[in-house]
Amino acid sequence: EVQLLESGGGLVQPGGSLRLSCAASGFTFSNYAMSWVRQAPGKGLEWISGIRGSGGSTRYADSVKGRFTISRDNSENTLYLQMSSLRAEDTAVYYCAKDDEDGDINYYDCWGQGTLVTVSS
């Protein structure tokens, strides 16, 4: 069974940093692209970043480009999102999602349960 388990969320001050992790199991992790999608409280879904299976290609939404870094450790089956220069508008539940294949742009066939990031002083 495919499982994704996010961790690392919490309360952080504006301008601060946080690293999210997503532990994957039940599939050959390195064979699939992975993505981060967030959802602000009461709002819709926003794709923010994706990474190919090898880790060699990454993409970012304009809203986080230059502040967030996606990475993965295929030996540990773990996806990361390093977030810096956090703003109040980054407050959201962050989901990791498994892409349907190892491509640049895909749909998501499995999602984690999400981790809440709150940016507030």
Added chain:
Amino acid sequence: DIQMTQSPSILSASVGDRVTITCRASQSIRSWLAWYQQKPGKAPNLLIYKASSLKSGVPSRFSGSGSGPEFTLTISSLQPDDFATYYCQQYNSYSSFGQGTKLEIK
């Protein structure tokens, strides 16, 4: 950037009704469209990909159609478990979602 617009934003319906949700892209996305269902406090769940392909295990009362800029998600006979929020996603150029359609009990 490709903008996705769903209509309606809120849909009131009864068990047994046939309902349709529309998703329009700001430019052609061919058939690179997916639909998700999300219940409160839960992660989204994939229903349909490539505009009309049903994910394995999803009930056949769900169907998708369309291409280019306009798509629809149809639920043929609403069941109590179907009351949720539905999102479309284009994956033709980067990735973007519609704003969601909340399907509520009439």
